[in-house]
Amino acid sequence: MTTTAINSNAITVIVNGERVSRQVPARQHLIDFLRTDLGLMGSHVACEHGVCGACTVRVDGMIVRGCLVLAASLDGSKVETIEGVSDTGEIRDLQDAFIARNAAQCGYCTPAMLLTAADLLAHNPNPSREEIREHLSGNYCRCTGYQAIVDAVETTAKARK
Amino acid sequence: MKAPDFVYERASTLEDAFRLKAKHGDLARWLAGGQSLLAALAFRLSEPTALIDISRIDSLKGITRSDAMVRIGAGTTQARIGASALICQHVPLLAEAIPLIAHTAIRNRGTIGGSLAFADPAAELPACCVALEATLIAQGPKGERKIAARDFFEGVYATALADDELLTAIDIPIVQSGERQVLVELTRRSGDYAMAGIAAVVRREAGKISHARLTYFALGDRPVAASAAEKSLLGRTLDGDAIDAAVRAALGDIDPSGDLNGGPATKRHLAQVVLERALKRIMTDAAQTAA
Ligand SMILES: Cc1cc2nc3c(=O)[nH]c(=O)nc-3n(C[C@H](O)[C@H](O)[C@H](O)COP(=O)(O)OP(=O)(O)OC[C@H]3O[C@@H](n4cnc5c(N)ncnc54)[C@H](O)[C@@H]3O)c2cc1C
Ligand code: FES
Ligand code: FES
Numbered sequence: 001m002t003t004t005a006i007n008s009n010a011i012t013v014i015v016n017g018e019r020v021s022r023q024v025p026a027r028q029h030l031i032d033f034l035r036t037d038l039g040l041m042g043s044h045v046a047c048e049h050g051v052c053g054a055c056t057v058r059v060d061g062m063i064v065r066g067c068l069v070l071a072a073s074l075d076g077s078k079v080e081t082i083e084g085v086s087d088t089g090e091i092r093d094l095q096d097a098f099i100a101r102n103a104a105q106c107g108y109c110t111p112a113m114l115l116t117a118a119d120l121l122a123h124n125p126n127p128s129r130e131e132i133r134e135h136l137s138g139n140y141c142r143c144t145g146y147q148a149i150v151d152a153v154e155t156t157a158k159a160r161k
Numbered sequence: 162m163k164a165p166d167f168v169y170e171r172a173s174t175l176e177d178a179f180r181l182k183a184k185h186g187d188l189a190r191w192l193a194g195g196q197s198l199l200a201a202l203a204f205r206l207s208e209p210t211a212l213i214d215i216s217r218i219d220s221l222k223g224i225t226r227s228d229a230m231v232r233i234g235a236g237t238t239q240a241r242i243g244a245s246a247l248i249c250q251h252v253p254l255l256a257e258a259i260p261l262i263a264h265t266a267i268r269n270r271g272t273i274g275g276s277l278a279f280a281d282p283a284a285e286l287p288a289c290c291v292a293l294e295a296t297l298i299a300q301g302p303k304g305e306r307k308i309a310a311r312d313f314f315e316g317v318y319a320t321a322l323a324d325d326e327l328l329t330a331i332d333i334p335i336v337q338s339g340e341r342q343v344l345v346e347l348t349r350r351s352g353d354y355a356m357a358g359i360a361a362v363v364r365r366e367a368g369k370i371s372h373a374r375l376t377y378f379a380l381g382d383r384p385v386a387a388s389a390a391e392k393s394l395l396g397r398t399l400d401g402d403a404i405d406a407a408v409r410a411a412l413g414d415i416d417p418s419g420d421l422n423g424g425p426a427t428k429r430h431l432a433q434v435v436l437e438r439a440l441k442r443i444m445t446d447a448a449q450t451a452a
Contacts (some may be wrong), residue, residue, distance in 0.1 A: 006166055007166055007167065007168045007169065009169050016393035023230055025166075026166070026167055026212075027164040027166055027167060027202075027349065028164065028167075029164075029199070043410055047162075048162035048163075048203050049200040049203045049204065050196065050199075050200045050267060052203050053264070053266065058198075061268040062240070062269040063265060063269060064264075064266050064269055065266050065267060065270075067199075067203070068195055068196055068199045068200060068267070068270070069270065069429065070169060070192075070194060070195065070199065070212075070214075071197070072169040072194070073169070073195075073214050073216065075171075092383055094369070108405055116265070119265065120278065135265065135352075137264060137350065137351040137352050138263065138264025138265070138266060138267070139264075146397075
């Protein structure tokens with residue numbers, strides 16, 4: 001029996017504040033590295049081609065699609081996931097508002113929604129409902145109908161003032 | 162939905178990139194933001210043997226102004242371009258186009274060079290570059306050459322770039338006085354590729370149109386210049402009659418085949434809608450300036 005060696009690369013990344021060094025397959029996406037290699041299951045994955053937004057995480061402070069980034073390309077980068085931002089308490093108020101407004105049902109889209117909403121509030125502390133909808137438009141939710149999510153983000157923005 | 166196996170290499174300079182390309186040969190591809198390429202690989206639409214990451218080559222990034230030109234490095238992200246004060250002031254067409262491309266998380270990584278080299282016929286930036294009469298700068302192992310944007314796009318996902326060439330920068334003339342730049346597109350959902358769209362650059366001197374570049378996207382196999390419509394506007398005052406004439410003339414400029422968004426008849430109708438809206442906006446803005 002012959003086996004083909006899978007191409008791989010060594011990376012060192014800071015994940016949620018912790019330094020991690022690993023050998024990763026060249027073709028491995030960031031989202032699979034986080035979930036499979038590091039056991040960080042809070043970031044979800046669905047479409048695997050950039051359309052649904054479920055895999056949204058932060059790289060060097062910016063939100064990205066975890067399914068459209070190669071882990072191998074991230075040597076030296078800082079990665080943050082929902083686990084990390086939950087632990088620091090950075091988005092505690094947003095998370096509370098999601099619970100209060102029933103903005104999470106099955107929860108599949110929720111971690112990515114939270115990170116995307118946090119990104120909006122960081123750049124635009126006073127968004128209109130239209131602007132909230134626009135910023136979240138790349139994140140699909142199959143349960144809530146979005147209304148409750150927009151409510152939660154709006155409530156958080158108002159409360160932060 | 163997993164990509165095929167390939168070798169990942171990262172270039173830190175242009176020389177490095179060409180060396181790696183020579184090493185890995187024909188089936189090696191440049192990897193910029195990965196926002197089109199990695200999605201295509203997930204579908205196994207192509208099976209490159211190596212990806213050469215050019216996203217950390219500093220000389221490919223940045224936006225600078227010199228006299229009448231703005232230069233954008235090919236590796237500059239769409240997000241950077243959208244947030245640039247230089248672009249907002251001197252190339253308003255791009256400032257309007259960027260927020261219509263996908264979503265923030267994608268624009269944070271996707272680059273202008275990647276958009277142009279990928280050459281999706283429904284993409285905004287190729288049409289903008291044609292309407293703006295931009296010059297694309299390509300570099301290969303044998304040196305540099307300049308390609309006019311209108312000559313760069315050769316068909317669906319096809320460009321004038323040679324296999325071992327990189328797009329390094331885009332030179333764009335800055336907006337002139339009396340000029341209006343407008344982009345109008347129709348999409349089913351925010352962030353989707355357009356069903357039909359137009360990038361319009363119209364200049365008026367002493368109330369008469371002296372320059373018009375109207376470039377359609379999502380209405381052919383590449384950005385399509387509405388040449389007859391452009392010609393019909395020259396020397397005229399921009400009023401309702403001039404707009405009607407241009408919209409009629411534009412039908413002769415396009416020959417769209419149908420796609421997922423509709424058949425040729427629908428596409429032709431949408432082409433008229435976007436052109437009319439673009440020209441009406443320019444007319445209204447002009448009236449405001451005059452008042
Ligand atoms: C869900 C989704 C929605 C999208 N919606 C839109 C949209 O509405 N409008 C739109 O325009 N785009 C859209 N895109 C595509 C997005 O804009 C991509 O970022 C862009 O097309 C490619 O840029 P990139 O830097 O990611 O290139 P990559 O994906 O890295 O590369 C794309 C191609 O270009 C080549 N390449 C990259 N850089 C260079 C260079 N400097 N020189 C030579 N070749 C190069 C690569 O080899 C590859 O063949 C969407 C993408 C997704 C996932
Ligand atoms: S899994 Fe990444 S966008 Fe859908
Ligand atoms: S809560 Fe179920 S997908 Fe959004």
